[in-house]
């Protein structure tokens with residue numbers, strides 16, 4: 001199907017979102033809560049665009065709005081930019097020290113926020129990426145949105161260590177603000193935000209931590225992998241395979 005984005009004719013597959021169609025056509029739309037491997041929530045609202053269908057024009061979030069034949073989309077109209085600047089001001093008030101938000105503010109010409117700065121600098125923008133990666137990719141669902149309105153937050157049930165968290169760190173990696181801290185100390189992986197402390201499995205050769213035991217158990221259950229994949233750290237794994245290749249006369 002065909003649509004127009006910023007006066008450019010763009011082709012898209014049915015089922016794609018406006019955001020994906022724009023990306024395919026190299027048209028930039030900012031977003032903090034989007035990841036191509038996950039379902040879309042439209043929670044940060046930065047990806048808003050102006051959509052015209054027939055004689056009606058409205059603002060929609062492009063990351064979860066499906067493409068339609070003949071629609072006209074504008075990603076950077078004055079109305080869109082005005083709304084986007086206000087969203088960035090709200091994010092700046094919530095997380096004034098977060099680099100990715102400072103960069104977005106600069107990109108949009110926002111010098112300061114008119115909203116009251118959040119003194120409890122938790123730096124979570126409620127984008128939901130951690131919740132979705134844990135549920136949809138890791139297959140665990142250890143964290144979720146809790147509370148409503150200004151009390152809404154992402155946490156484990158009852159703010160207690162989750163029985164199902166495997167300490168894989170996917171939530172840490174995907175968090176755009178870096179507000180989930182993970183540390184491997186004294187043989188345990190600690191993720192304070194989720195009250196998690198999980199024993200680490202050490203590499204059978206060098207003793208470096210490989211992953212948490214729970215994470216390795218989950219991998220073992222899901223995939224039939226040779227033991228060296230699970231028992232060795234990346235460096236020792238590389239050396240192990242190099243030796244195998246040499247022993248088989250391929251080098």
Ligand code: SF4
Nearest residue numbers: 134165166168169171
């Ligand atoms: S570390 Fe725990 S909460 Fe984070 S993605 Fe992995 S299982 Fe989920």
Ligand code: SF4
Nearest residue numbers: 124125127128130175
């Ligand atoms: S903790 Fe990070 S990934 Fe999770 S909702 Fe907050 S900002 Fe997003």
